[in-house]
Amino acid sequence: MSSTPRDPLMLDAAAYVLGALPAAEHKRFEQHTEVCRSCQHAVCELSAVTDLLRLAPREAIMAWLAERPAGSEP
Numbered sequence: 001m002s003s004t005p006r007d008p009l010m011l012d013a014a015a016y017v018l019g020a021l022p023a024a025e026h027k028r029f030e031q032h033t034e035v036c037r038s039c040q041h042a043v044c045e046l047s048a049v050t051d052l053l054r055l056a057p058r059e060a061i062m063a064w065l066a067e068r069p070a071g072s073e074p
């Protein structure tokens with residue numbers, strides 16, 4: 001990836017969705033998403049992905065990761 005996000009808070013979206021942000025940052029990001037459409041969109045997309053990951057059996061994910069050729073990108 002050669003492009004950098006214009007919104008530095010968008011980098012927090014993944015950690016926010018995973019519940020990995022410290023409480024203060026979680027609250028700050030939540031307030032930010034109320035006014036930032038880009039971050040709202042990022043949270044929606046990432047939530048869909050994490051929901052799917054929760055549905056997938058852990059063994060299937062580990063097998064897929066093990067079989068995937070190193071360095072392959074979609």
Ligand SMILES: [Zn+2]
Binds near residue numbers: 036039
């Ligand atoms: Zn934003």
